[in-house]
Amino acid sequence: MSTKADSAAREEVVLKGIPASQGIAIGPVFLIHKMDPVIEERSILPEEVGREISRLEQAIARSHKELRKILDFAEKKLSDDKIKIFEAQLMILEDSVLFDSIYGRIRNELKNAEFVVHDEIGKYHRVMLASKDEYTRERAHDVEDVRNRILRNLQEQKLISRLEGSSVIVSYNLTAADALILSRNEVLGYATDIGGVTSHTALVSRALKIPAVVGLRNVSHVVHDADRVILDGYAGRLILNPSAESIKRYEAKRERYHEFEARLAGLRDLPAETLDGRRVDLSANVEFEQELEFIKIQGADGIGLYRSEYLLVGKEVFPSEEEQFEHYKVLAETMYPKRVIIRTFDVGGDKVMMEPVREGNPFLGWRGIRVMLDKPDIFIEQLRAILRASTKKNVSVMFPMISTIEEVRHAKKFLEEAKHQLRNEGVPYDPRIKVGVMIEVPSAAVMAEDMAEEVTFLSVGTNDLIQYLLAVDRGNDIVSDLYQEFHPAVIRFLRRIVERGKKKNAWVGMCGEMAGDPLATILLLGLGLDEFSVVPNVLPEIKKIIRSVKYKEAQRITKRVLTMQTAGEVRTYLKKVMKKKFPDIPID
Amino acid sequence: MIQREVVVKNRAGLHTRPAASLVKLAAKFKSDFFIDKDGFEINGKSIIGVMTLAAEQGSKLALRFTGEDEEQAATAVCELIERGFDEA
Numbered sequence: 001m002s003t004k005a006d007s008a009a010r011e012e013v014v015l016k017g018i019p020a021s022q023g024i025a026i027g028p029v030f031l032i033h034k035m036d037p038v039i040e041e042r043s044i045l046p047e048e049v050g051r052e053i054s055r056l057e058q059a060i061a062r063s064h065k066e067l068r069k070i071l072d073f074a075e076k077k078l079s080d081d082k083i084k085i086f087e088a089q090l091m092i093l094e095d096s097v098l099f100d101s102i103y104g105r106i107r108n109e110l111k112n113a114e115f116v117v118h119d120e121i122g123k124y125h126r127v128m129l130a131s132k133d134e135y136t137r138e139r140a141h142d143v144e145d146v147r148n149r150i151l152r153n154l155q156e157q158k159l160i161s162r163l164e165g166s167s168v169i170v171s172y173n174l175t176a177a178d179a180l181i182l183s184r185n186e187v188l189g190y191a192t193d194i195g196g197v198t199s200h201t202a203l204v205s206r207a208l209k210i211p212a213v214v215g216l217r218n219v220s221h222v223v224h225d226a227d228r229v230i231l232d233g234y235a236g237r238l239i240l241n242p243s244a245e246s247i248k249r250y251e252a253k254r255e256r257y258h259e260f261e262a263r264l265a266g267l268r269d270l271p272a273e274t275l276d277g278r279r280v281d282l283s284a285n286v287e288f289e290q291e292l293e294f295i296k297i298q299g300a301d302g303i304g305l306y307r308s309e310y311l312l313v314g315k316e317v318f319p320s321e322e323e324q325f326e327h328y329k330v331l332a333e334t335m336y337p338k339r340v341i342i343r344t345f346d347v348g349g350d351k352v353m354m355e356p357v358r359e360g361n362p363f364l365g366w367r368g369i370r371v372m373l374d375k376p377d378i379f380i381e382q383l384r385a386i387l388r389a390s391t392k393k394n395v396s397v398m399f400p401m402i403s404t405i406e407e408v409r410h411a412k413k414f415l416e417e418a419k420h421q422l423r424n425e426g427v428p429y430d431p432r433i434k435v436g437v438m439i440e441v442p443s444a445a446v447m448a449e450d451m452a453e454e455v456t457f458l459s460v461g462t463n464d465l466i467q468y469l470l471a472v473d474r475g476n477d478i479v480s481d482l483y484q485e486f487h488p489a490v491i492r493f494l495r496r497i498v499e500r501g502k503k504k505n506a507w508v509g510m511c512g513e514m515a516g517d518p519l520a521t522i523l524l525l526g527l528g529l530d531e532f533s534v535v536p537n538v539l540p541e542i543k544k545i546i547r548s549v550k551y552k553e554a555q556r557i558t559k560r561v562l563t564m565q566t567a568g569e570v571r572t573y574l575k576k577v578m579k580k581k582f583p584d585i586p587i588d
Numbered sequence: 589m590i591q592r593e594v595v596v597k598n599r600a601g602l603h604t605r606p607a608a609s610l611v612k613l614a615a616k617f618k619s620d621f622f623i624d625k626d627g628f629e630i631n632g633k634s635i636i637g638v639m640t641l642a643a644e645q646g647s648k649l650a651l652r653f654t655g656e657d658e659e660q661a662a663t664a665v666c667e668l669i670e671r672g673f674d675e676a
Contacts, residue, residue, distance in 0.1 A: 092639075096634075097637065124636050124640050128640050136640070143639070317600040
């Protein structure tokens with residue numbers, strides 16, 4: 001390599017992805033190539049058939065052993081629905097029809113085992129990949145995984161499960177099995193080309209508390225083995241060949257987070273109350289049951305948003321009433337006497353969808369309450385499950401993606417119907433269960449006062465609200481700079497929602513990302529927000545800010561912000577305020 | 589040989605779990621068992637085969653049983669599909 005290319009290659013490069021699991025990792029890359037194995041077609045002699053078949057038998061046995069091990073490990077670390085992925089793969093390994101035909105072809109066609117395995121399983125793989133059914137297309141990856149496992153064992157290659165020293169794992173994609181098995185080593189972090197927040201890599205890394213960034217597009221082509229990288233699981237960035245300053249900066253950032261986290265632990269049992277006595281609710285957004293203990297440790301006032309659609313991840317059908325009830329009951333009982341707000345299935349948009357629907361613009365399409373109102377059976381089942389879990393009177397129900405008053409009334413009718421059914425069946429529930437709506441569509445925000453007359457609470461979903469208000473798709477790199485949570489229009493809009501909602505005696509909370517942004521805390525407090533529902537890890541930080549200011553002061557700061565005309569002005573001002581008041585709080 | 593036509597009733601269709609129950613049930617019988625969907629035929633005793641069918645709710649399947657216990661096999665398999673694979 002020439003000196004010029006060399007120096008070019010060492011330049012610091014920042015890749016943007018999706019933050020999947022928090023934390024900062026600094027270290028060398030361990031690149032995992034997941035290319036299709038090279039398969040050679042070879043003819044064998046009739047007397048070699050026996051040897052070829054026993055080679056294949058051994059490879060299948062080894063694959064079986066590996067998968068069993070992965071399954072055992074998964075059973076200890078992951079929840080039921082994720083374990084199913086491995087069960088399906090084991091079943092394929094035990095498919096005697098498939099393997100009889102493979103053995104038959106080796107005997108009759110006199111070809112090597114690798115070729116026949118690749119070719120025979122490939123037939124099924126191709127059919128599945130071409131399927132119109134999305135679920136079947138996804139299962140094609142499981143088939144491919146099994147095939148590659150057998151082929152690797154045939155070629156007697158070792159499973160890469162041991163790393164030398166600690167590394168950041170970089171790959172096109174990681175299966176749940178890969179992430180899990182690799183985590184037995186000193187894995188500093190995971191970075192993948194594809195995947196979203198709900199991908200296998202993301203789920204597993206969060207469960208294991210290892211930083212991860214997914215959806216980095218071409219990271220596995222850009223980096224080489226042993227390249228130094230910084231992985232920022234907070235911001236969703238990978239910095240290749242970081243400069244000495246960058247490393248220093250990130251080490252400091254990591255250090256700050258650690259120290260800060262340790263110091264915040266002391267705040268756990270204290271209320272989220274300002275110096276002059278204004279108390280707000282500081283709750284947590286929850287996706288998985290496994291997070292409950294963590295939330296309690298972090299000192300949350302309850303669950304401000306339980307995303308019930310996460311029950312659908314990896315599922316083939318909507319879970320039954322009974323299955324849902326079991327989940328909701330665990331939430332209600334674990335958090336009791338604290339409040340749990342269960343949001344009904346929010347499918348569509350960028351979220352889990354149970355059936356493939358092609359929409360030109362899914363964000364403006366069939367999602368949230370719109371889907372549920374079209375599926376009365378499923379909706380009633382969910383509402384029944386929520387009601388049955390409400391007997392301790394600490395459960396509330398919330399409807400997502402509301403854009404009209406009719407939708408609220410319609411959804412409430414379904415709730416009444418579910419209550420009616422339970423009453424007739426003599427099943428207990430909380431007859432005074434509280435109902436709220438998400439304010440995430442501008443029309444609902446404009447109608448906040450009327451919405452508040454229909455329900456007990458409003459919860460602002462800032463991610464969608466900002467996206468719809470500013471007409472910016474934040475997943476679109478070309479315009480994502482225009483997605484500004486501090487856009488004055490957003491702030492003025494929020495003020496309106498809070499004022500109008502409270503005028504009708506509804507309490508107004510926020511469960512979008514903005515609620516968990518420390519830079520926004522004082523502003524939101526000053527707007528009069530009653531509840532902040534945030535991702536669990538930022539909870540102590542937000543609490544500390546709330547506990548260190550006066551409500552009056554926050555109102556003054558907010559008043560000033562409301563006069564500003566650009567997001568830049570707002571940010572600069574808030575940063576200045578924060579720097580002065582909280583020099584130790586890390587702000588990006 | 590016995591031939592039967594059935595419609596997949598359960599919500600999920602022949603996804604992994606129902607496919608597994610079907611294959612396990614079929615394995616209890618000696619008879620050969622084939623499933624034809626829109627002219628595409630697979631061995632009903634093979635999980636990987638059944639997975640490729642992508643038979644969603646409402647799909648029509650033509651079942652073919654051949655062997656000494658074909659009568660019992662046909663009855664048992666059709667019942668399982670009719671019951672919607674006992675899906676909750």
